[in-house]
Amino acid sequence: MSETHTVPEPVGGWRDRFATAMMGSSPAPLTMLDRGEGCYVWDVDGKRYLDFLAGIAVNSLGHAHPVLVDAVSRQIATLAHVSNYFATAPQVELAERLRRLTGAGDAGRVYFGNSGAEAIEAAIKLARRNGQHKKILALHNSFHGRTMGSVSLTGKPALREPFDPALPGIEHIDSTIEALEATIGDDVSALVVEPIKGEAGVVELPEGYLERARELTEKHGALLILDEIQTGAGRTGSWFAFQQHGIVPDAVALAKGIAGGVPIGALVTFGRASDLFTVGQHGSTFGGNPLATAAANAVLGEIENAGLVENAARRGDELRAAILAIGSPLVTEVRGAGLLIGIGLGEPSAPAISARALELGLIINAPNDTSIRLAPPLIVGDAEIAEFLTLFTQALEATS
Template identity: 55%
Template sequence: MTEISASHQVLLERYRASHIGVFGLPGLVLARGDGAYVWDVDGNRYLDLLGGIAVNALGHGHPELVGAISKQAAELVHVSNFFTTPAQIEAAEAVLRIAQAPQGSGVFFCNSGSEAVETAIKLSRRTGRTGIVAVGGAFHGRTTGAVSLTHKEAYRAPFEPLLPGVLHVAPGDVEALRAAVGPDTAMVLLEPIQGEAGVVAPPVGYLAAAREITRDAGALLVLDEIQTGIGRTGAWFAHQLEGVVPDAITIAKGLGGGVPIGGLVTFGPEVTGLLTAGQHGSTFGGNPLACSAALAVLATIESEGLLEHAVAAGDFLVDRVEALAHPLVTGVRGAGLLRAITLAQPIAPAVARLARSHGFIVNPVAADALRLAPPLVITTDQLATFVDALPAILDEAVKESA
């Protein structure tokens, strides 16, 4: 079991003294990474089963990503959007290709998922309508517009009044969605799998029903693929698993492999044309460094067969966890390498803390669920080390809570 040193504690106290406390006190000070592993400043190694919350798609220190960033940094880091660069053009073309977007589609690059959602809000306002429908359990970001669409009361209440005209409906309920969408609805915003809610997927057919409902009402269907995109579920984007074509998607997280980049992808010329010159912008969005990182991530996912690997590794994880037949494990949900192990008792925070002391990083996304979103390059052997250690960790957590 790993322990942190006095000097490690000093660094954490320096963090506390120098930062606005929105994140609380971090659990560790990390110093380096390699593949699916990270090391803290004491030299303790951890299997990173969270991947920076689905960001580190290629893990840590992948040579293709390091090489692309290094090369671009030596040539050109930033030029402003008065100009463009080959990297920005090629990255947009690559994103449109993997999104299977039709002719006349477009990409707006920004720096984060929240910014992508803000862009989607502005896109929806250009329809001439103002109503937005989101879903209970949704998480779309922390900026003022994005948090207006996020459902968790604790995130919203300190900053009210928020964006008007937002309606949250019960998750997975087609009839509730149908009743909420009307002539004033500009956009329905949905996550194909709700990450922060605990890796919860809607019933099969829900996205297709949402497509039908929005099309009939003349509203936009925008899918939040920030956490589920870039191969995380075994497809480039989770909505592709159901064959649904939205009006737009928001992307970020895994796209840059750790370099901040986000974007809004519009499908077709009618939607793309809603935003015109001068109506939106970003100083850093689409900079050549971030776009070069994105190109390296996308090319490596393809060349290393990581879409297929995400499916196989995710299935392996499910099979091995279920084979434990541990009384505290009630199931595994999600898709690909976005998974939650559900627990029979609300001990996930204790399990995550104890897992870290055993050398594993997991996320207690809910009181009774552990979220796993490891690098797409993680091996089944590495996953097996966690599954093999899980029963003892669970038993230890139960003893603590007794």
């Protein structure tokens, strides 16, 4: 275990330094973290926190996992970046791995970027290639990123409207099968959906939605593009959430947990969608660099070898049952799949619960006033779950 490194505190302290140095788009930080190990992090004052957010479903292996540390250390000693004029072994290995894990197979292709938003930008361009003057459909209350293209897809007016005019040709619809059936026609190039809406509070789509979406998009020649940025890489108890629905999409956007904290994004295409891009129609200077792809290979390899997809499924079931068993009058439902969990509250107390939990040494998230989001590392075990239940119960009791 490494020592805590205290950040020097000039006049005003680190909070003032942050406020004066960082762009105003950055929210005030909850604390300044210094290091992590497993499912725990420590701040600069030495306080320990149980991390049940994992960098918003990013740190799949927790913090400072030796497999990831070793892979990054070895790779950066040889090549960190070569540009997209050259190939590297980690890049090709990761592309092949993602084709296998998604089920895209030999007909699949992979594009690498540096974030989830970049994966969505690639998906938007793919949709345009499928019908340049056709509509792209997305869902109300969805979240796909903050770049101009991805925020145009995002179904949250408060995030989108300050930057209007948004990208044209995008229409948002209700998350119902009825709305889907009423809207999809030959004038639609693509439907872009999250299998579970993470930023909405971990809200699942109606039963049968993805299956019907697959039928309708195939009928009308539209692409079914899934945003699995938050749900992918074993998070929901299968490698990808769509695999629990027995469908095959046309493309899947990935990021977050696939490299355990090293920035990377990817768009995996299936079948005919793999032929839509031609040379020069999309690219990225840093995308698919050997450092990020080596990290992703190590993380995905460890998830597979250590049985962490199965662990996510089992621990998720345990957590949902245990949260309901607390019997708090505040908790009205528990949503989600695997280790992406939303706790529905009967009162707008989520921010207060999250703040109290932080004081107690527990990191959770309130994506809105009536929802708590949990996304612990996939390595979580008995001891961490027991500690979470103790601290979360105390946070509930303090705010009820």
